[in-house]
Amino acid sequence: MKHRKCKVVIIGAGASGLVTAKYLLQVGNLDAKDVTIIEETDQVGGIWNRRGRPMQEQDVKVSIDGIPVKTSMQPVYEDLLTNLPSTLMAFSDMNFPISDGLFPRQERVLRYLHVYAQRNNLFNCILFNSHVSKCEKTKQDGCWRVTVDEQDLQDEILLEADRLIVCSGHFRKPFVPPVIGLKKFQGKLMHSSAFTKAADFKDEVVLIIGASTSGSEIAGILAKSKLCKDVIVSVRNLHQRYKAYLKVATENGAIICPGLQRIEDKNAILFTNGQRQYPTVILFATGYRYSFPFLDDASVSTKDSWVRKDGYKMQNLYNRLIYTKDPSLVFIGTSNLLISPFMIFEYQAHYLAKIVNGTVALPAYEEMNKEVISRSNEKGQDVLLFKCPSYCNSLAKISGFQGYWTQIFYPRMFWTASILASPHKQLLFGICSMLLGFTFYTGRLRAF
Incomplete structure (x- = not known):
């Protein structure tokens, strides 16, 4: 078994993992040797990587009353179009190429993320073909010990880090x-x-x-x-x-x-x-349920856990990403129905980077818990949707992110509405329809 020390371990090299690494390097004042991204397939992209290696077999078995149901951990199919226009889906500092169209296909999104990783020099941080089997926090020195199985070398790596950032998404366990x-x-x-x-x-x-x-x-x-x-x-x-x-x-x-x-x-x-x-x-x-088998810890009670027992909802996360019981454990991008997921990952990543570099200090546990309790009575899963502007603006205000939601997203939304409505010369209708959530999908159906 190999041993390696770093400051941060990121699980997953999809969109949330890549943007988190970028901001930790560029804003968090960390070097490439301080950040390790663990990716179990052979390339970046997360769920957009259709041809990635299959996940561990035990992660994909689903049955009802003992009857097996065929599932997959690569939930992107042939001819898939994004369900958001590329103008709204992109990171704030990198647009999709115009040639990708308004609703890019899966392979175009995968290429976009590959270019994003290249531009930000992230490949040196990534361990490909590596599966996280266990993560545990040591009581002696308070560091995270992450056990990684290297599929190519058939060997194990033991990583020791100050922080563990989970960017594996919520498409892990088919429901x-x-x-x-x-x-x-x-x-x-x-x-x-x-x-x-x-x-x-x-x-x-x-x-x-x-x-x-x-x-x-x-x-x-x-x-x-x-x-x-x-x-x-x-x-x-x-x-x-x-x-x-x-x-x-x-x-x-x-x-x-x-x-x-x-x-x-x-x-x-x-x-x-x-x-x-x-x-x-x-x-x-x-749909899916949240599942983090590498984090299973019998010593953590159901009430204190980061995820509800039935996997339906995340819990005990301050500002929807910091685990209140142990702020060294962070989850990026776990909310559902995000208007612009890549950008929301970006706001969260920048906020986290400012915590890492010491610019932003987390409040005491009691204050963090108050914020969690204020959202605990919300029914259903944690659905941002129309809460996205206020949520992202609150993170930007704390972290000093250059550009509030109104400065970045709304101009993009106006431009997208004009594109979708232009065949009918009904710009006002396009904007109103978008606010109702239908223009996105109507325009997508044209592409489909």
Whole structure:
């Protein structure tokens, strides 16, 4: 086993890991030898790296009532378009090339992140093909001991660091809800994370459970391909947002059904309105749960942990990133439904860098806990969405980030609205629609 010491260990070389490393080097006054990024695939990009090496097998097994469901830890499929315009998705200091289009494909985003890592000299900090098996905080000297398995050399590295920054995202554990009668189903079961291309479903009758971003887009891809016998989408509440999401699917003959009630004999699916369908494949587009198996610690109680027991929600994180019980543990980019995730990662990374260089001092535990408690009564997952401006502005005010949300994002939003609305010469409609959340997706459907 090799030993190495550094000041910061970052888990993950996706967008959040790269921007965190950049600001630690450029603002946090750290050298390349002080920062180690651990990446288990063979290149940067995180979830945008479709062709990365498969994750550890134990991380991808999902079952319901003992029935295995096919999943993957590479949830980006062929022909995927971003669900945000590139003008709003980019980091503040590096735009996407115009040639990538308004809604870039997966490989263009991967290339963008590769160039970003090159420009900021991050490759010297990265351990590729390395899997984090365990992270623990020592009581003797208070440092983090991170055990890393090097896949190429079939060896272990023990890293010792002052801080541990988790940038592995929240697409780690596919979630599949319980279904009454599932054991009776004789067809294929899979999660949307395992979807790759429409050709895999030729002559199948596919039932997609869930109609948010992934479910609606997969439904559109399958319906438009005309390879399936039928495409059925089960949506519990078909409100206006889902109707917009499912536009491509419905225009190409997809069948929309209400919530699933139970599975009966001979693959009969009974829906809440009494209707029945007979799929040969059930695809669960039902999201993910937070999972950090390398951080499992039996000594930490469920109440004091960084994640709720069911994996549904992060907790005890001051300003949504600093673990209150131990500020040397940090999580970047764990909130859901981010308007501009790369930029929000950037605000968080800059704030963290100012803490590392001593410019920003964290308040006492009691004050940090007050901030956490003020958000603890919010129902559901930690969804930023329309809270993004106030959240990012608050971090910028503390850390001195050059550019408030209103100075960076709103001009980009105005420009994007004008592009999307220009075919109809309705700029005002474009701006209003964007504020409602529909223009993004309508424009994306044109590209799709």
